[in-house]
Amino acid sequence: MGGDFAPRAPIAGALHALTELEHEHFVQLVGHTRTIENQLSALLEGELAECRHVRDRIIIVDAPDTIAMSDKPTAALRSGSNNPVSVGLKLQVDGESDAFVSAGNTGAQMAASALLLGRHAGLTRPAIATIFPTARKPLVFLDSGANVDCSANELVQFAWLGSVYAEYVLSRHNPAVGLLSIGEEKEKGNTTSKAAYALFQSAGFNFHGNVEGRDLPAGASDRGPVDVVVCDGFVGNIVLKFYEAVMPMIVGLLNDVQSFDRGKLEAALGPLDSTSYGGAPLLGVRGVSIICHGNSSPRAIKNAVKVAVRAVETRVNEHIEERLLGLVSASGTGQVA
Amino acid sequence: MGGDFAPRAPIAGALHALTELEHEHFVQLVGHTRTIENQLSALLEGELAECRHVRDRIIIVDAPDTIAMSDKPTAALRSGSNNPVSVGLKLQVDGESDAFVSAGNTGAQMAASALLLGRHAGLTRPAIATIFPTARKPLVFLDSGANVDCSANELVQFAWLGSVYAEYVLSRHNPAVGLLSIGEEKEKGNTTSKAAYALFQSAGFNFHGNVEGRDLPAGASDRGPVDVVVCDGFVGNIVLKFYEAVMPMIVGLLNDVQSFDRGKLEAALGPLDSTSYGGAPLLGVRGVSIICHGNSSPRAIKNAVKVAVRAVETRVNEHIEERLLGLVSASGTGQVA
Numbered sequence: 001m002g003g004d005f006a007p008r009a010p011i012a013g014a015l016h017a018l019t020e021l022e023h024e025h026f027v028q029l030v031g032h033t034r035t036i037e038n039q040l041s042a043l044l045e046g047e048l049a050e051c052r053h054v055r056d057r058i059i060i061v062d063a064p065d066t067i068a069m070s071d072k073p074t075a076a077l078r079s080g081s082n083n084p085v086s087v088g089l090k091l092q093v094d095g096e097s098d099a100f101v102s103a104g105n106t107g108a109q110m111a112a113s114a115l116l117l118g119r120h121a122g123l124t125r126p127a128i129a130t131i132f133p134t135a136r137k138p139l140v141f142l143d144s145g146a147n148v149d150c151s152a153n154e155l156v157q158f159a160w161l162g163s164v165y166a167e168y169v170l171s172r173h174n175p176a177v178g179l180l181s182i183g184e185e186k187e188k189g190n191t192t193s194k195a196a197y198a199l200f201q202s203a204g205f206n207f208h209g210n211v212e213g214r215d216l217p218a219g220a221s222d223r224g225p226v227d228v229v230v231c232d233g234f235v236g237n238i239v240l241k242f243y244e245a246v247m248p249m250i251v252g253l254l255n256d257v258q259s260f261d262r263g264k265l266e267a268a269l270g271p272l273d274s275t276s277y278g279g280a281p282l283l284g285v286r287g288v289s290i291i292c293h294g295n296s297s298p299r300a301i302k303n304a305v306k307v308a309v310r311a312v313e314t315r316v317n318e319h320i321e322e323r324l325l326g327l328v329s330a331s332g333t334g335q336v337a
Numbered sequence: 338m339g340g341d342f343a344p345r346a347p348i349a350g351a352l353h354a355l356t357e358l359e360h361e362h363f364v365q366l367v368g369h370t371r372t373i374e375n376q377l378s379a380l381l382e383g384e385l386a387e388c389r390h391v392r393d394r395i396i397i398v399d400a401p402d403t404i405a406m407s408d409k410p411t412a413a414l415r416s417g418s419n420n421p422v423s424v425g426l427k428l429q430v431d432g433e434s435d436a437f438v439s440a441g442n443t444g445a446q447m448a449a450s451a452l453l454l455g456r457h458a459g460l461t462r463p464a465i466a467t468i469f470p471t472a473r474k475p476l477v478f479l480d481s482g483a484n485v486d487c488s489a490n491e492l493v494q495f496a497w498l499g500s501v502y503a504e505y506v507l508s509r510h511n512p513a514v515g516l517l518s519i520g521e522e523k524e525k526g527n528t529t530s531k532a533a534y535a536l537f538q539s540a541g542f543n544f545h546g547n548v549e550g551r552d553l554p555a556g557a558s559d560r561g562p563v564d565v566v567v568c569d570g571f572v573g574n575i576v577l578k579f580y581e582a583v584m585p586m587i588v589g590l591l592n593d594v595q596s597f598d599r600g601k602l603e604a605a606l607g608p609l610d611s612t613s614y615g616g617a618p619l620l621g622v623r624g625v626s627i628i629c630h631g632n633s634s635p636r637a638i639k640n641a642v643k644v645a646v647r648a649v650e651t652r653v654n655e656h657i658e659e660r661l662l663g664l665v666s667a668s669g670t671g672q673v674a
Contacts, residue, residue, distance in 0.1 A: 037427035135586045145519055148527035182482055182574040190485035190571045213578030235525045235572045237519040239579055241550030246583055249472045249554035254591075268591045321548045 001031035001066065001084045002104020004127040004294045007039045010103060013301020015043065020302070021309060026057045028097055030088040063087035069294060077115060083298035085109055092287050099288035099308035103296040109289060110146055110282060112185040117287035122328035122336040125150075126284030127158045128291055129165055131242055131277035131307075132229070134155050134219030140166045140175075140228045141151060144280060145237030152195035155179070155230050156337035161283040162204045162228035164323050168314045175227035178211035180235065184221065188211070192232065198335055204327070213239070240280055244274055278303025281311055282322070288312055306316030338403065338421045338439020341631045344376045347440060350638020352380065355391035357639070358646060363394045365434055367425040370399040400424035406631060410444030414452060422446055426453040429624045436625035436645035440633040441664060446626060447483055447619060454624035457658055458622035459665035459673040463485075463621030464495045465628055466502055467577055468614035468644075469566070471556030477503045477512075477565045481617060482574030489532035490565050492516070493540050495672035498544045498620040501563035501660050505651045512564035515548035517572065521558065523547070527568065534673055541664070550576070581611055616641025618648055620657070626648055 001007055007029075014027040028034050037060065044052050063084040067075045076085040085108050091097040091115055095135045104107050114126055127143035140162040144148065150158075159177045166175035179200055181189040186197045188210060200207045208226050215221040216229065216239070231239075251265055270276070278300045279290035288311045292304045311317070338344055344366075350629055351364040366373050374397060381389050402420040404412045413422040415491045422445050428434040439446050451463055464480035466672065477499040480487065496514050503512035516537055518526040523534045525547060537544045545563050552558040553576070568576075588602055589674075607613070616627035625648045629641045648654070664673045 011489065088414070119631075135589065180575060182571055182578075184483070190569075193571070213575040213580075214582040216579050217582045232527075234519055234530070235575055238517060238550040238572055239575060242553050242576060242579070243550075243583070245551040245554045246580070247587070250584070250587055250609075252472065253608070254602070256605060265591070268593060269587065271590070272587075 001035070001063070002102045002294075003292065003296050004069070004103075005296070006042070006103065007031060007035055009296055009298050010301050011036065011039050012043055012048060012298035013296070014058065015048050015051040015054060015304065016032045017300040018057050018296055019306035020306070021049055022153040023057070025309060026059060026063045027305065028088070028091060030061045030063045030091070032064055032066075032093065033060050036060050036262035047260065061091065062086060067105050067108050069105050071105055071108060073105075073111040075105065076108035076112035076296060083200065086116065087110045089113060089287070089289070092117065096261050098312045099272040099290065101290040101301070101304050101308050103292035103294055103301065106291055106294075109291055113282050113285045113287070113289040117285040117289065119284055120286055121330075122334070123157050123284045124154050124322045124335065125157075126282050127161060127233070128280050129162055129283045132216070132240070132243075133272040133274065133276070136216060136219035137227075138170070138224060138277065139219050139226055140170065141236060141240065142228075142230060143233035143236050144240050145233045146282065147182065147233040149234075150192065150232040151193050152199055153335065153337045155192070155196040155232070156199050157284070157335075159200060159203065159205055159228065159230045159251055160323060160327065161320060162230060164320045165281070165283060165316055166227040168316045168319050170227070171188055172227040174206050176208040177205050177228040177230060178208040178215070178221065178226040180229050182212065182214075184210050184212065184223075196230075237268040247272060274305060275300040278305070279307050281307065286317060286321070288317065338372070338400070338461060339439045339631075340629065342633070343440065344368060344372055345380070346633055346635050347638050348373065348376050349380055349385060349635035350633070351386040351395065351638040351642065352385050352391060352586040353635055354642035355394050356388055357410050357643070359530070360394070364642065365396045365398045365401075365425070365428060367398045367400050367421040367428070369401055369403075370397050372471075373397050378601065396426065398424060404445050405444050406442050409447060410442070410448040412442065413445035413449035422449045423453065424448060426626065428533060428626070429454065432629075435649045436627065438629065438638070438641050440629035440631055440638065443482075443628055443631075444647050447630055450619050450622045450624070450626040454622040454626065456621055456663050457623055459477075459661045459668075459671070460494050460621045461491050461672065463619050464498060464570070465617050466499055466620045467617040468579075469553070469577070470609040470611065470613070471554060473556035473562060474564075475507070475614065476556050476563055477507065478577065479565075479567060479620065480570035480573050481571045481577050483619065484570040487529065488530050489536055490672065490674045492529070492533040492569070493536050494621070494672075496537060496540065496542055496565065496567045497660060497673055498657060498663065499567060502618070502620060502653055503564045505653045505656050506647055507564070511543045513545040513562060514542050514565040514567060515545040515552070515558065515563040517566050517568035518547040519549065521547050521549065521560075524631055531546075533567075542674065556571065568645045584609060612637040614640060614644065616644050618644065623654060623658070625654065634672040636661040
């Protein structure tokens with residue numbers, strides 16, 4: 001039920017996903033049953049008639065309460081609330097589903113995910129990991145906005161989450177982890193990033209050093225490619241939203257010059273299209289919770305479902321848990337760092 | 338003598354600037370005299386022969402010492418050092434020049450500018466104000482990297498500097514000042530930005546509210562256009578360097594699709610070209626100090642010289658001084674905020 005184009009976009013996205021996924025995969029659509037049934041029927045009798053064969057892999061789960069996009073994060077946590085976020089996540093807690101995907105209220109999804117799924121041992125806060133398109137391969141960019149005023153220790157936690165995710169979900173061998181800062185030298189940065197640099201050097205992951213804003217589009221610094229970029233969620237969110245808005249502006253300017261063909265433009269810039277990745281995993285929770293943009297299209301939802309499937313199939317959460325347990329027992333502080 | 342392409346780029350840029358400026362304007366080239374003379378002669382006898390008529394408006398000022406791009410900011414401050422940054426700024430202190438432009442070591446230029454020109458009363462730190470291209474008019478974006486770990490009070494100071502600059506140099510009436518954050522609501526942000534929001538509401542300039550990363554390319558939020566965007570120099574520097582690198586990446590991807598013509602691409606994207614603005618003023622110092630990119634082209638230097646001329650002709654420093662004095666006497670704290 002979540003997102004600017006709900007219920008149509010999530011339902012259409014689920015149908016598209018099922019047509020591309022193996023038969024063993026099912027989608028539970030969580031929300032107001034009658035609304036979902038009506039929308040589903042309309043799509044299958046109309047524009048998505050070609051998806052009728054996947055109808056029997058859709059299960060509707062009733063969640064009659066609602067959370068508005070403008071509600072506070074605590075809205076999902078009211079006891080007894082049968083809202084889609086709480087109901088959907090509880091399915092996972094109860095072993096009745098493997099992953100949760102939503103384009104609804106991000107704050108509510110984060111708060112309910114942390115509460116209901118729980119955090120991995122050794123972590124202070126979960127982080128949103130965005131798959132960040134670059135001219136090279138995409139990189140894992142975190143935190144994208146779940147947390148502000150992060151400590152240097154929390155940046156170390158994010159680095160580990162991103163590193164394990166890049167290794168198992170993106171198949172990067174010994175992923176290079178960069179620290180977002182304002183110069184490549186370790187003396188460059190603010191108080192937190194400089195403290196984080198010192199911690200990163202001995203943390204145990206493959207620390208690439210600082211990366212600058214100019215390195216992000218290339219996915220590499222002068223010292224080589226990076227697979228993971230770590231930053232506070234304040235700067236992460238600003239950079240990410242800026243990135244998402246720059247591309248349409250440039251395409252708009254190009255279209256003002258008559259001779260550019262929109263299709264060719266989109267073909268050229270396709271690798272940078274954020275809907276190719278669809279959703280950003282909330283890392284650090286003991287489960288799979290994929291956060292989609294409020295404005296997600298059916299294509300974005302479809303790809304978010306596939307991100308969820310890959311997270312489950314690669315057992316990334318078990319790998320994270322295992323890595324963190326080793327770090328926590330080594331640190332002796334009860335935390336990763 | 339400063340920058341990656343010195344002495345050629347600064348000298349060529351100065352020649353280009355003089356051909357476009359009125360006869361009353363002169364350029365002092367500060368550095369190693371023989372090196373400058375040789376480069377100047379080579380250009381005027383070769384590719385810039387058409388600039389020969391401005392040769393008599395160039396004055397060479399000897400500064401035999403050097404500052405490397407990698408030197409620490411304190412390099413310019415060593416007593417008795419006849420380096421181009423110190424010598425160039427002292428000309429302004431002594432009333433022998435009106436403005437200083439450099440593509441050299443930014444840290445050294447900032448430190449020497451603050452020490453030699455002095456700060457306006459009421460300010461804690463100067464800020465780099467970048468003219469930030471948008472789909473609409475450019476906006477004043479500060480701080481672009483002079484300061485990290487800024488306080489909310491310092492963000493208020495930057496807001497006033499940007500507001501006066503936008504009013505007098507960019508001719509914006511009652512400029513709208515946005516605060517860079519991660520949501521439009523005042524509760525969104527980090528500790529510093531939320532504290533700044535509260536101060537901005539009663540500061541006295543035309544406060545637009547928070548702007549997000551997605552608003553920057555448009556130069557406007559849902560609530561209308563912005564003329565000034567204020568942020569800490571850590572996030573400012575990251576966003577700015579990212580912006581400068583995104584454009585070439587996109588042009589590169591487009592050129593991979595054979596049918597795009599480079600000239601047309603550049604014509605379409607010209608309004609976003611940062612070399613159109615050439616240099617970023619260091620605001621808050623009692624003089625004109627324009628900071629150019631190390632990789633500045635002659636065109637960027639030419640435009641930076643014109644930015645300097647406009648700062649002098651609009652008497653923006655006197656307007657800043659006057660505004661700040663009023664604020665300091667009203668605050669009763671010796672500071673603007």
